[in-house]
Amino acid sequence: MRRFFAVGHRASTDPGFPLDDLAGSAGRMDILLNAANAALLLAHGIRRDSEIGLLLLGPPAPPRFVRLVGFRLKSYQPDIRSNASLIRQTLVDASRVEHEFSPGVYGSIATFPEALDRLGPTFVALREGGKDIRQAALPSDATFVLSDNQELAADEEGGLRDRGALAVGVGPVALHTDHAIAIVHNELDRRGA
Numbered sequence: 001m002r003r004f005f006a007v008g009h010r011a012s013t014d015p016g017f018p019l020d021d022l023a024g025s026a027g028r029m030d031i032l033l034n035a036a037n038a039a040l041l042l043a044h045g046i047r048r049d050s051e052i053g054l055l056l057l058g059p060p061a062p063p064r065f066v067r068l069v070g071f072r073l074k075s076y077q078p079d080i081r082s083n084a085s086l087i088r089q090t091l092v093d094a095s096r097v098e099h100e101f102s103p104g105v106y107g108s109i110a111t112f113p114e115a116l117d118r119l120g121p122t123f124v125a126l127r128e129g130g131k132d133i134r135q136a137a138l139p140s141d142a143t144f145v146l147s148d149n150q151e152l153a154a155d156e157e158g159g160l161r162d163r164g165a166l167a168v169g170v171g172p173v174a175l176h177t178d179h180a181i182a183i184v185h186n187e188l189d190r191r192g193a
């Protein structure tokens with residue numbers, strides 16, 4: 001299983017967040033939705049061996065954790081506006097117990113460390129300046145952790161350090177979150193081929 005985890009520091013937790021303003025008043029929800037597409041989609045289908053966890057930390061009711069699981073998803077399309085509706089459904093009834101709101105789409109209340117512990121079991125922190133992925137021995141069954149357009153907060157970095165995360169870079173320049181995920185998939189696809 002390939003696992004990704006993306007943190008949306010301002011991503012809205014309002015079940016009525018606007019579908020027409022994902023990059024604005026929805027708190028850069030577009031970054032998380034594009035990351036989900038990169039994690040889950042192939043040109044002609046879904047990566048059934050991949051899942052992504054999205055942590056929504058924006059107002060009014062953070063933290064919310066949404067998990068999209070490739071092998072369970074039905075009718076998942078590249079259109080991020082439609083996929084935003086899937087996220088909105090998970091925000092309606094908050095519970096610490098994870099609930100499947102539609103096939104492959106799970107929602108719950110979970111903090112950053114709780115979300116890490118639901119993913120795991122080993123972690124790779126994707127960041128510029130980390131060990132070059134082309135030379136890195138990647139732990140098996142790792143969760144790849146990314147941020148949005150903000151750096152991870154100090155306590156989030158600490159949580160990763162405590163779990164022995166390996167810092168890995170995918171190249172010499174800062175990329176968008178979804179592009180970094182695409183490079184990780186490509187590296188793993190090549191190693192598996």
Ligand SMILES: C[S@@+](CC[C@H](N)C(=O)[O-])C[C@H]1O[C@@H](n2cnc3c(N)ncnc32)[C@H](O)[C@@H]1O
Pocket residue numbers: 125126127128129130145146147148149150151152168169170171172173174175176177180
């Ligand atoms: C837009 S970047 C984060 C903000 C960035 N530091 C900036 O200057 O705006 C989004 C995320 O993609 C990942 N990322 C971007 N470039 C990367 C690289 N060269 N190597 C590894 N991960 C990268 C990191 O996880 C990062 O948190």
